Amino acid sequence: MNKSKILLVDDEPDILELIGYNLEKEGYEVHTASNGREAVNLARKIVPDLILLDVMMPEMDGMEACREIREDPQLRHALIAFLTARNEDYSQIAGFDAGADDYIPKPIKPRVLISRIKALLRRSAGVPESTSPLPAQIGISIDKEKYLVYKDGEELSLPKKEFELLVLLISQPGRVFTRDHILASVWGNDVIVGDRTIDVHIRKLREKLGDDYFKTIKGVGYKFEP
Amino acid sequence: MNKSKILLVDDEPDILELIGYNLEKEGYEVHTASNGREAVNLARKIVPDLILLDVMMPEMDGMEACREIREDPQLRHALIAFLTARNEDYSQIAGFDAGADDYIPKPIKPRVLISRIKALLRRSAGVPESTSPLPAQIGISIDKEKYLVYKDGEELSLPKKEFELLVLLISQPGRVFTRDHILASVWGNDVIVGDRTIDVHIRKLREKLGDDYFKTIKGVGYKFEP
DNA sequence: TTTTTGCATTAATGATGTCTTAACCTTATT
DNA sequence: AATAAGGTTAAGACATCATTAATGCAAAAA
Numbered sequence: 298m299n300k301s302k303i304l305l306v307d308d309e310p311d312i313l314e315l316i317g318y319n320l321e322k323e324g325y326e327v328h329t330a331s332n333g334r335e336a337v338n339l340a341r342k343i344v345p346d347l348i349l350l351d352v353m354m355p356e357m358d359g360m361e362a363c364r365e366i367r368e369d370p371q372l373r374h375a376l377i378a379f380l381t382a383r384n385e386d387y388s389q390i391a392g393f394d395a396g397a398d399d400y401i402p403k404p405i406k407p408r409v410l411i412s413r414i415k416a417l418l419r420r421s422a423g424v425p426e427s428t429s430p431l432p433a434q435i436g437i438s439i440d441k442e443k444y445l446v447y448k449d450g451e452e453l454s455l456p457k458k459e460f461e462l463l464v465l466l467i468s469q470p471g472r473v474f475t476r477d478h479i480l481a482s483v484w485g486n487d488v489i490v491g492d493r494t495i496d497v498h499i500r501k502l503r504e505k506l507g508d509d510y511f512k513t514i515k516g517v518g519y520k521f522e523p
Numbered sequence: 524m525n526k527s528k529i530l531l532v533d534d535e536p537d538i539l540e541l542i543g544y545n546l547e548k549e550g551y552e553v554h555t556a557s558n559g560r561e562a563v564n565l566a567r568k569i570v571p572d573l574i575l576l577d578v579m580m581p582e583m584d585g586m587e588a589c590r591e592i593r594e595d596p597q598l599r600h601a602l603i604a605f606l607t608a609r610n611e612d613y614s615q616i617a618g619f620d621a622g623a624d625d626y627i628p629k630p631i632k633p634r635v636l637i638s639r640i641k642a643l644l645r646r647s648a649g650v651p652e653s654t655s656p657l658p659a660q661i662g663i664s665i666d667k668e669k670y671l672v673y674k675d676g677e678e679l680s681l682p683k684k685e686f687e688l689l690v691l692l693i694s695q696p697g698r699v700f701t702r703d704h705i706l707a708s709v710w711g712n713d714v715i716v717g718d719r720t721i722d723v724h725i726r727k728l729r730e731k732l733g734d735d736y737f738k739t740i741k742g743v744g745y746k747f748e749p
Numbered sequence: 750t751t752t753t754t755g756c757a758t759t760a761a762t763g764a765t766g767t768c769t770t771a772a773c774c775t776t777a778t779t
Numbered sequence: 780a781a782t783a784a785g786g787t788t789a790a791g792a793c794a795t796c797a798t799t800a801a802t803g804c805a806a807a808a809a
Contacts, residue, residue, distance in 0.1 A: 514683075765797090
């Protein structure tokens with residue numbers, strides 16, 4: 298497997314150095330940022346597998362950064378772990394609600410941190426996650442940058458939700474995505490929508506791109522097939 | 524989606540009650556055990572999605588139980604989180620090495636716990652088990668991601684229950700699964716169905732895949748054999 | 750600001766496939 | 780032969796999804 302990319306974010310250079318050193322020693326590809334704003338921008342560029350976020354930072358704090366990251370479809374599946382002073386129960390809760398996957402207490406003990414990171418990455422391993430340009434080939438292709446879809450050369454412009462749903466499904470053609478997965482990916486984890494919302498969007502896609510591309514697996518979810 | 528099953532293990536009845544209550548309130552299906560031995564046995568029966576394990580317990584402690592659970596192929600993919608007194612750094616490390624997915628410090632604050640559980644389950648929901656096709660080889664093979672079954676190259680799409688039943692049986696070819704085990708795995712523990720339900724589904728599988736693959740062990744259960 | 754437009758969501762209804770049941774049949778075991 | 784366990788079948792109950800139209804909302808245009 299490729300090296301996992303970790304984005305380490307803290308405003309204290311000492312911490313960046315100490316932790317960064319230890320992570321690199323473990324074979325991770327480490328990038329660093331010293332505030333939330335910088336972190337979000339860098340994350341968009343490098344698309345890390347895991348983001349370690351200090352909660353307290355100037356410019357933009359960790360929780361705020363976390364929310365922003367979670368809103369980017371590219372980064373929605375990145376793991377996010379908070380680094381925070383212990384006994385900050387409030388931030389602990391808020392952190393998770395903002396979409397974090399773990400919470401790591403300061404002061405950080407490198408060995409503990411490594412164990413924990415391994416556990417986190419172990420979980421998400423095996424999810425290819427289309428970082429790269431999408432498989433064009435068949436009938437339908439996508440240009441994420443331009444937010445455009447091509448069907449037999451014809452250029453289509455889809456609304457946001459439809460587009461994101463399509464991107465998700467087409468990212469792994471043939472694979473079934475459960476409704477829960479779709480909701481988590483396209484809508485986000487804390488958005489609550491009714492039962493029929495996904496169906497309607499699927500229908501729009503079928504209408505615009507052809508029924509045959511989208512297969513329903515009853516009780517499970519949907520998949521895209523060429 | 525089905526309710527997630529959580530197995531809660533602690534030797535203090537008060538904890539079981541408090542945490543159990545809160546988890547049920549969140550819509551989880553909760554089972555409890557008060558020591559490691561009991562936990563392992565119960566886990567084999569109900570096949571939980573997540574196991575919350577106290578570290579310090581009589582009879583068999585959490586770490587030992589964790590190791591044993593990880594050795595059962597049925598349970599290999601269950602999430603395991605340790606509950607332990609804070610500042611026990613050693614057990615923290617050892618816990619992860621035993622194959623745990625998270626570490627939750629006591630005293631437990633219900634809201635914190637819930638957040639964390641959600642994060643854990645959210646993660647694993649997006650990873651529907653092994654990324655790659657199962658055992659495969661001759662005759663019949665399965666692709667869980669695509670929800671497809673291949674019989675001599677031919678592609679079949681089975682309904683949910685049939686598919687899940689097949690996945691269970693084929694996960695350990697040759698092994699006999701009792702009716703109870705099948706019910707717990709495929710139907711869930713609180714679902715009550717009649718005596719003939721399993722038979723009917725087995726029959727459908729035999730119809731579609733060939734009689735020879737599914738052997739009945741009278742008075743015991745069924746097994747898949749290549 | 751007001752109007753307009755288009756998207757996201759919901760609600761209501763209809764269609765379809767899946768699951769379960771019930772009644773009866775078959776087979777092995779004693 | 781009697782019994783218990785499972786096999787078979789078809790019909791009805793049930794769950795899930797498809798479809799459509801209407802609503803609310805927010806961004807863009809006037």
